[in-house]
Amino acid sequence: MSAITDPDELARLLRSIEGYTGVFITKSALRLAPMLFVRPGELRSAEWEEINPDEAVWRIPANKTRTGEFLIVPLARQAVAILNDVKLFTGDDRYVFQGRGELVHEREHTA
Numbered sequence: 001m002s003a004i005t006d007p008d009e010l011a012r013l014l015r016s017i018e019g020y021t022g023v024f025i026t027k028s029a030l031r032l033a034p035m036l037f038v039r040p041g042e043l044r045s046a047e048w049e050e051i052n053p054d055e056a057v058w059r060i061p062a063n064k065t066r067t068g069e070f071l072i073v074p075l076a077r078q079a080v081a082i083l084n085d086v087k088l089f090t091g092d093d094r095y096v097f098q099g100r101g102e103l104v105h106e107r108e109h110t111a
Contacts, residue, residue, distance in 0.1 A: 010034075013034070014034065017030045017031055017034075018031075024086075024089065025086060025089060025090065025097055025098070026097075028082050028083075028085065028086045028097075029043055029044070029097050031082055032079055032082055032083075035076055035078065035079050036058070036073055036075075036079065038060070038071075038073060039065075039066060041064075041066075042060055042064060042065060042071075043097070044097055045064055045095065046058065046060075046095065046096040046097060047094055047095055047096065048087070048090075048091060048093070048094065048095075048096055049094075051075075051083060051096065053075070053080045053083060053084065056074060056075040056076075056077070056079075056080055057072055057073065057074055057075060058072075058073040058075060059071070059072055059073075060072075060073060083096065
């Protein structure tokens, strides 16, 4: 697996993420990825019921992991802060990183 091992390259990546001006939900996922060290599919399929901000943990069920093992991911206070911000937008949805199309679709049906 490829990984950034050079500190200067990592710094460039983190600056690029912070400079991203696209969709807020996408930027939030990008900001969390280097903090959590989970696979992109695990992050993309995160559900609010799996995340406990009070305990600062994310419990990923075994059926969502490549290895088939249950994972407990500790959440730094910065990660909890990002998730709290995202919750304002997708907290009523099943998925933390609900896609834009799904958000629009769901809001049209609930309005």
